[in-house]
Amino acid sequence: MNPSSLRLRALPFLLAGSVLAACSSADDGTALSPPAAAASPSAALDAADIADLELRAERVVAAGVPGVSVAVIAGEQTVLVSRGLAERATGEPLTSDHRFRVASMAKSLLASIVLQLVEEGRLSLGDRVDQWLPGMLHHNGDASIENLLRLESGIFNFEEDERHMAPYRAGDFSHYWSPEELVALADSHPAVFPPGARFHYSNTNYVLLALIIEKITGASLAEVVRQRITDPLGMSGSSMPTGSALQAPYAHGYQLGLGPEPVDVTAISASSVFGNGNLVATAHDVALFYGALARGEVVSAAQLPAMFTPSPAMDTQYGMGVWRFDHELPTCGRFVGHDGAVPGYDVTAFSNLEGTRQYAVLVNVLAPGDVVGDEVAQAAFRELVEAAGCNGAEGE
Numbered sequence: 001m002n003p004s005s006l007r008l009r010a011l012p013f014l015l016a017g018s019v020l021a022a023c024s025s026a027d028d029g030t031a032l033s034p035p036a037a038a039a040s041p042s043a044a045l046d047a048a049d050i051a052d053l054e055l056r057a058e059r060v061v062a063a064g065v066p067g068v069s070v071a072v073i074a075g076e077q078t079v080l081v082s083r084g085l086a087e088r089a090t091g092e093p094l095t096s097d098h099r100f101r102v103a104s105m106a107k108s109l110l111a112s113i114v115l116q117l118v119e120e121g122r123l124s125l126g127d128r129v130d131q132w133l134p135g136m137l138h139h140n141g142d143a144s145i146e147n148l149l150r151l152e153s154g155i156f157n158f159e160e161d162e163r164h165m166a167p168y169r170a171g172d173f174s175h176y177w178s179p180e181e182l183v184a185l186a187d188s189h190p191a192v193f194p195p196g197a198r199f200h201y202s203n204t205n206y207v208l209l210a211l212i213i214e215k216i217t218g219a220s221l222a223e224v225v226r227q228r229i230t231d232p233l234g235m236s237g238s239s240m241p242t243g244s245a246l247q248a249p250y251a252h253g254y255q256l257g258l259g260p261e262p263v264d265v266t267a268i269s270a271s272s273v274f275g276n277g278n279l280v281a282t283a284h285d286v287a288l289f290y291g292a293l294a295r296g297e298v299v300s301a302a303q304l305p306a307m308f309t310p311s312p313a314m315d316t317q318y319g320m321g322v323w324r325f326d327h328e329l330p331t332c333g334r335f336v337g338h339d340g341a342v343p344g345y346d347v348t349a350f351s352n353l354e355g356t357r358q359y360a361v362l363v364n365v366l367a368p369g370d371v372v373g374d375e376v377a378q379a380a381f382r383e384l385v386e387a388a389g390c391n392g393a394e395g396e
Helices: 005-009 047-062 105-119 145-149 179-187 204-217 221-233 283-294 304-308 375-390
Strands: 030-032 067-074 077-087 323-326 334-342 345-352 357-363
Touching (some): 047 067, 067 283, 067 375, 105 204, 105 283, 179 204, 283 357, 345 375
Antiparallel strands (some): 323 334, 334 345, 345 357
C-alpha cells in the first residue's frame, strides 16, 4: 500500500506540450483531439506516436494486466487510450471515463491545500503538529507542518502495523478506520527518528495533515478538495470517498498473490487510506491536475520552487507532496508528480516542470511488492510510461 517509490526511482516521467482541447472518442478505446497547428515547446503526438502508445498499452494487457487507462496532454492535444477490462467477471470493457483509486496522488492535492492555507495566513510551515492536534501524538508531536509535507517527521507508518489490514484480510472489506484510529495505530509505535533527521515514507504524515486541514477549514476533507481543487479544475470524475462504494463507471481493482486467480478487492474501504490515498479519479483528471499545479494555477508560482525541490540534506527526490525527477526515465525532461499503490490499483502521473505536458498511466491490478505483475508486465508498464512521457517530445 506504500507507493512504489523504489520502482518510481527507476521511472520518473514526462515532457513538454501544453493544455488540452475537446476530445472525440473512437470505438477502439482511443480518443484524441487534433494536434495544434501552432508550434509548441514540444511537438504534439503524430499518428505514429499515438499508434505506438496504443501498441504499448495493448502489450501491458497482454502481459496479464486486466486494464490500463492512459492520458497524455501535449500542447493543445489530448490523447486518451484505454485497453482491457474494467471488470473481469462481466467482461465490461475499460474506457477513459472509468474511475480508479489513485492512491498516493492524494498527497499532492493535500500538499497543495496546505500551501494555499499557508499563503492565506491560516497556517505556517513551522507550526508544530501538537499546536493543531494537541494530545494526539505521544511521539514526535513537535514535528512541523513542513516535516509532514516532506515525509521527514519520523512518525511511524500506520500501514506497517499488521492490525491495519487485518479486517480486510479476513474479508471485511467495509471495515471503517477513523483517521484518529489510524494515527493511534502509528502512535502505538516509537518514533523512527527525531523530526527532520531524515526522509522516511510514512502515510501517517498525510492523515495528520488531513485532520489539520479539516480543523482549520471546518469542513470535511472531501468538501475542501472539491471546493479548492477538483471543481475549479474541472476534474469531474474525481472524489475523496471514505467508504467502499465508488461512483460508476469505475474500474474494479484486482490483487495478485492471494490465490491462483486475481481477487477483486475494489470494495476495500477508502477509510483505510484517509488523506494519504483515498482519491478516486480518471487518468485525464489527474493529468489535468498536475499540469495546473506545475503552471502555478493551484499553488502560487512563488511557492512552487520550495514545493518541487527536495531537501538538500536528505537522500530523497521527494519535495512537498510530489516526487521530482530530472532526465531519468524517460530522459526527455524534468518532471513532478506522484505514483501510488493501493490494493488492486497501481498508478502514476506527472507533468514537466514547465506545465506543458502531462501524462497519467493507471492500471487496475497490484502484485506483491507494489508492482503491476511479473517481470514481463513490469517491463511493459515501464515502456508504456516512457511512451506516454516522451512520444512526440523534443528532448531537452
